[in-house]
Ligand SMILES: C[C@H](O)[C@H](O)[C@@H](O)C(=O)CO
């Protein structure tokens with residue numbers, strides 16, 4: 001018997017059908033974030049320093065310098081991922097043909113190459129307005145700014161991004177999860193916590209006022225950022241309330257809460273009150289909210305909650321990490337494959353048995369089974385999945401990335417010259 005056949009039998013003994021787990025896994029798209037490929041740089045003609053309290057460290061050679069290189073890197077990543085996945089694009093990755101196009105002037109045409117590429121490769125697209133890395137975000141406030149001109153500028157940006165998201169969804173015959181994250185906040189003790197929150201609420205009301213069909217609005221909170229340690233306008237309570245009241249999607253970023261707080265525990269509660277959930281799966285390490293995700297307990301808990309609670313249908317799984325200290329194509333691949341593995345392990349659980357034990361009050365049996373499940377041969381099921389999906393299994397994928405590094409990434413100048421604007 002092959003290792004998979006043995007594993008299949010061992011799972012069958014627990015009442016788990018590995019074939020249906022694999023069939024379901026193949027239907028779950030993960031939305032890869034474009035910004036892992038170039039250290040959250042974007043392709044605007046006037047480049048501005050990254051801001052908004054997020055930071056990328058590391059200087060691994062081979063960073064994508066233009067949209068063609070970024071798409072080529074993404075093609076490589078998708079080619080070694082089992083399943084069919086989406087792209088989550090930030091708006092400042094538009095293609096502006098060498099012209100200065102400010103954020104309140106973005107149009108669908110600036111994203112046409114991305115749409116064409118997504119269509120040709122059968123990727124859904126998700127989107128994000130970009131409220132950072134811009135002179136009008138330098139005060140630390142955007143949609144909640146006390147300056148009406150600044151606020152209006154960002155509201156216009158948000159509205160245009162919704163139109164772009166709608167066009168993406170329409171062109172690709174899919175939804176487009178469009179996530180608003182603003183960095184607004186104070187480094188030190190605020191004297192007025194309420195006014196910025198009132199301004200953010202009414203700015204969002206205006207930004208979201210036009211009904212859309214394909215574009216799904218989402219809002220993302222954060223506990224603190226670098227430079228906004230004392231106060232973030234868009235806190236969890238703010239956005240939870242906003243999303244419930246307005247029935248938008250709520251985005252939960254795994255790195256945006258207190259280190260002892262896991263978003264896994266939030267999913268069931270939130271699912272009762274908002275129509276759908278967007279995830280930014282990330283890994284917080286001390287002050288940094290964006291390490292590459294790995295197959296750890298926190299990630300497994302997220303996947304288990306999605307499966308046990310039957311929440312996969314109302315959850316959009318997106319990733320959010322960036323690491324420039326390792327090969328960026330490998331970073332994407334390690335993180336995305338970890339997410340898929342976590343989902344597989346969760347799908348291979350005998351959920352009904354566990355829940356029956358719980359309902360019967362047999363907590364001994366529940367804990368014993370949970371512990372024994374950790375020794376089940378899910379690795380053999382994973383290898384089978386990779387083989388059936390025609391992608392390299394464990395270890396082999398890294399050879400492909402190393403080849404790509406030697407033949408493609410190494411050709412990019414280490415000096416990382418100015419961005420090449422696409423025509
Ligand atoms: C680049 C993204 O907008 C960003 O990571 C955001 O989602 C976030 O999580 C900020 O900490």
Ligand SMILES: [Mn+2]
Nearest residue numbers: 220253280320
């Ligand atoms: Mn995020």
